[in-house]
Amino acid sequence: MEATDWYQSKDGKSVKWFDGSGTQEVYVHKGAIARLESSGENGGTVNLNANGTATNASTGDITDSSISGNTQIIAKGAEDKTAWYGQFTGPGPDSDPRNLPDLKGGIKIPKNEMDQGSQVHDVNYWVNGLLG
Numbered sequence: 291m292e293a294t295d296w297y298q299s300k301d302g303k304s305v306k307w308f309d310g311s312g313t314q315e316v317y318v319h320k321g322a323i324a325r326l327e328s329s330g331e332n333g334g335t336v337n338l339n340a341n342g343t344a345t346n347a348s349t350g351d352i353t354d355s356s357i358s359g360n361t362q363i364i365a366k367g368a369e370d371k372t373a374w375y376g377q378f379t380g381p382g383p384d385s386d387p388r389n390l391p392d393l394k395g396g397i398k399i400p401k402n403e404m405d406q407g408s409q410v411h412d413v414n415y416w417v418n419g420l421l422g
Contacts (some may be wrong), residue, residue, distance in 0.1 A: 295308055295321060295322050296308075296320040297314050297316060297320055298320050298361075303362060304361060304364060305320065305338060305344075305356075305362070307338070307342045307365050309366075320338065322337060324363060325337055325347070326356050328358035328360070328361075333357060334346065334347065334358075335348070336363065338363070341366070342365055343366065344400055352365075354401070366408055386416060387412035387416055388409070388413055
């Protein structure tokens, strides 16, 4: 099986997952797995996983940017819009999915239509006291 690897743009504005490894124009190789660190007041770590997903190291949420928001993450399938990512991944804690806190002290909001559908699904399960 061919390796899959993460690369960071030379300007630092994006990190991209490539199917395979080797030289990629304007990118620097990071490895099959890597960590994207953000410093400062809104600092934190994103794990760049071998399966082509990027997750917040503190929450496990799938993300498409660094914690600071300064670096875009282009995960597996992101360019053809087939990758799923978002805030709402199914019934989780015993709390209303419409009022889940984000890392910046606000409320999590859906990132796209698929994420909004997932939130509606989660709310329906939560309202009815179901897991699934």
